Amino acid sequence: MTGGYGLLVADLIGVAVFAASGASAGVAKRFDLFGVAFVGFAAALGGGIARDLVIGAVPPLAFADWRYAVTAVLASVAVFWLHPKLHRVRRTVLVLDAAGLGLFTATGTLKALDAGVPPVGACLLGMLTAIGGGLTRDLLTGEIPIVLQRDIYAVVALGGAILVTIGHRLGLTGLGPLVTAAVLMTGLRLLALYRRWSAPVAVP
Amino acid sequence: MTGGYGLLVADLIGVAVFAASGASAGVAKRFDLFGVAFVGFAAALGGGIARDLVIGAVPPLAFADWRYAVTAVLASVAVFWLHPKLHRVRRTVLVLDAAGLGLFTATGTLKALDAGVPPVGACLLGMLTAIGGGLTRDLLTGEIPIVLQRDIYAVVALGGAILVTIGHRLGLTGLGPLVTAAVLMTGLRLLALYRRWSAPVAVP
Amino acid sequence: MTGGYGLLVADLIGVAVFAASGASAGVAKRFDLFGVAFVGFAAALGGGIARDLVIGAVPPLAFADWRYAVTAVLASVAVFWLHPKLHRVRRTVLVLDAAGLGLFTATGTLKALDAGVPPVGACLLGMLTAIGGGLTRDLLTGEIPIVLQRDIYAVVALGGAILVTIGHRLGLTGLGPLVTAAVLMTGLRLLALYRRWSAPVAVP
Numbered sequence: 001m002t003g004g005y006g007l008l009v010a011d012l013i014g015v016a017v018f019a020a021s022g023a024s025a026g027v028a029k030r031f032d033l034f035g036v037a038f039v040g041f042a043a044a045l046g047g048g049i050a051r052d053l054v055i056g057a058v059p060p061l062a063f064a065d066w067r068y069a070v071t072a073v074l075a076s077v078a079v080f081w082l083h084p085k086l087h088r089v090r091r092t093v094l095v096l097d098a099a100g101l102g103l104f105t106a107t108g109t110l111k112a113l114d115a116g117v118p119p120v121g122a123c124l125l126g127m128l129t130a131i132g133g134g135l136t137r138d139l140l141t142g143e144i145p146i147v148l149q150r151d152i153y154a155v156v157a158l159g160g161a162i163l164v165t166i167g168h169r170l171g172l173t174g175l176g177p178l179v180t181a182a183v184l185m186t187g188l189r190l191l192a193l194y195r196r197w198s199a200p201v202a203v204p
Numbered sequence: 205m206t207g208g209y210g211l212l213v214a215d216l217i218g219v220a221v222f223a224a225s226g227a228s229a230g231v232a233k234r235f236d237l238f239g240v241a242f243v244g245f246a247a248a249l250g251g252g253i254a255r256d257l258v259i260g261a262v263p264p265l266a267f268a269d270w271r272y273a274v275t276a277v278l279a280s281v282a283v284f285w286l287h288p289k290l291h292r293v294r295r296t297v298l299v300l301d302a303a304g305l306g307l308f309t310a311t312g313t314l315k316a317l318d319a320g321v322p323p324v325g326a327c328l329l330g331m332l333t334a335i336g337g338g339l340t341r342d343l344l345t346g347e348i349p350i351v352l353q354r355d356i357y358a359v360v361a362l363g364g365a366i367l368v369t370i371g372h373r374l375g376l377t378g379l380g381p382l383v384t385a386a387v388l389m390t391g392l393r394l395l396a397l398y399r400r401w402s403a404p405v406a407v408p
Numbered sequence: 409m410t411g412g413y414g415l416l417v418a419d420l421i422g423v424a425v426f427a428a429s430g431a432s433a434g435v436a437k438r439f440d441l442f443g444v445a446f447v448g449f450a451a452a453l454g455g456g457i458a459r460d461l462v463i464g465a466v467p468p469l470a471f472a473d474w475r476y477a478v479t480a481v482l483a484s485v486a487v488f489w490l491h492p493k494l495h496r497v498r499r500t501v502l503v504l505d506a507a508g509l510g511l512f513t514a515t516g517t518l519k520a521l522d523a524g525v526p527p528v529g530a531c532l533l534g535m536l537t538a539i540g541g542g543l544t545r546d547l548l549t550g551e552i553p554i555v556l557q558r559d560i561y562a563v564v565a566l567g568g569a570i571l572v573t574i575g576h577r578l579g580l581t582g583l584g585p586l587v588t589a590a591v592l593m594t595g596l597r598l599l600a601l602y603r604r605w606s607a608p609v610a611v612p
Contacts, residue, residue, distance in 0.1 A: 026556065027610045029552065029556075029557075030557070030609055030610075031556045031557055031609070032556070032557065032558055032559075032606065032607035032608060032609050033607050033608050033609075033610075034555075034556070034562050034563055034607050035553075035555070035556030035557055035607075036610065038555075038556055038562070039556065049462075053257055053262075053461055053462070054253075054257070054262060054263050054264060054267060055262060055263055056260075056262035056263070056464075058461075058462060058463060058464035059462050059463055059464070059520075059523070059524075059525050059529060059533075060462060062529075063462060063520075063525055063526075063528075063529030063530075063532060063533060064525070064526060064529060065526075066526060066527075066528035066529065069528055069529070069532060070528070080610050081610075083610060084611070112263075112267075115263070116263075117263050117267055117268065118267075118268060118269075118270060119270070120267075120270035120273055120274070121263060121266075121267030121268060121270065121273070122267075124267060124273060125263075125267060135344075139343060139344075139547065140543075140547075140552075140553060140556065141552065142551075142552040143346075144233065144344075144345065144346040145239075145344060147238075147239070147242075148230065148233075148235045148236070148238070148239030148242055148243065148344065149233075149234070149235055149236065149239055150236055151236075154238050154242070155238055198236065199236035199237050199238050199239075200236060200237050201234055201235070201236050201237075202231045202234075202237075202240065202284050202285075202287060203288070257461055257466075258457075258461070258466060258467050258468060258471060259466060259467055260464075260466035260467070316467075316471075319467070320467075321467050321471055321472065322471075322472060322473075322474060323474070324471075324474035324477055324478070325467060325470075325471030325472055325474065325477070326471075328471060328477060329467075329471060339548075343547065343548075347550075348437065348548075348549065348550040349443075349548060351442075351443070351446075352434065352437075352439045352440070352442070352443030352446055352447065352548065353437075353438070353439055353440060353443055354440050355440075358442050358446070359442055402440065403440035403441050403442050403443075404440060404441050405438055405439070405440050405441075406435045406438075406441075406444065406488050406489075406491060407492070
């Protein structure tokens, strides 16, 4: 559904980046190689698995297409061996993570709409595709999910999902609008990082 | 399935109350507005989503009917702004929570039976509908689920689910028996709170 | 699918053992009787429920066949009452747990293959069937999942799942090959315990 070869490659880049974030969290908790690979897999594919179960697309892509699982595991193993050098590429990882956020939201929202989910539910599912992996990663490593605490991350996904849904209604389907929406979200996420925007916290 | 307009309103009251309990937990953990709304949504709809996935009703009601998500988010946002005044209405919240427990158990059990789940599984699913949201809330906020630790809460749900299942076998369907079972559970839960009943803990 | 009466009995032994491990964790956290039974149920059946949802077998066996739920609850209640005497049978429990690991992996992998899941996904699902319950148990009791941290446990399951998948390709179906694979995994797990094998941890 997510289109041709170009989108598959983009999808797998998102998988690799999110797997790397999960694997880093596993290394930090002193998990063994298996644990690091498992958290990497869950961080990369947890959001998509939840989305596929909700729309009834079984077995989910993570189990139906071996390239997703293999990409997630290879990225996790790479982090396991290379993590002492990773702080040098921190900026690159943040940019790739923002790209993953934009892409996963756009494809997740479209998959939900194509499966017949109404607009509000499709927006929620698009966002869930993007943040579900990070949520799973934090639960598996015993942390309170960071996405709930601060930072403009999920809100960018939600805004992007609404944009994709409106575009879908207007007949703007195909690769062009999808990439446009993903690029917009990526840019907004990077701007939020750069300007240190954050959502309000309740007064005590 | 849950009947006409009256039951929808009752269902949405349950959603609002459980969302408020989730949102309060999010505020207590200093989550931002998004995190508070997310925990509220999960607390209100997590049990029903799990039930719908188990019985194969996809997409689950929480994504298929926008009124559920919107109610959960509005109740959460209200708690975000009003929480300093909430301790005044604590008694009201406990009564509404007991009503939500009764109603979610009754409708959850019936949905499972209508989907062809055998009696024992339907009782478990009815209980899961009622306690699943609170479980999710506690996991997302880094707490050990309170429902596992003390208090007569899940046991009321389980007893009510068994009652609903027996009634269903005896041909007692429709709105009347459902409301009767829900009211019985609500009363029993309030009695358990008032008398401070609790389940046994293993001797060390 | 898992074959005749012999396999059902073996399956239920696995359920009872995993329920006992969950119930012990609940007793250690001072959960009440309901909480102990709930964690026991989740530890015994969480992996199988996840597998069934992923392959679209709804309702999952845990809800469709009452013998699974009843076995899990009875084993949990037994642990609740008898736990002070359990340290005497610790060795027996470890052997039974290894048997459960082997059996759950073998049947889980075969169910996934029979449902049309491709080989890589089926191996992951077989492993998930075996380790999913322990993961759920640890999350419900507020612990970081032990299976991610050390010990050769999931790797035995993964290796066994690969073996079952290769056997399935070669036409080795039926009870014989399944039991052989389960026995191999059980032996390997016991050897790993005895020799204190562990997977590598990343250099800091």
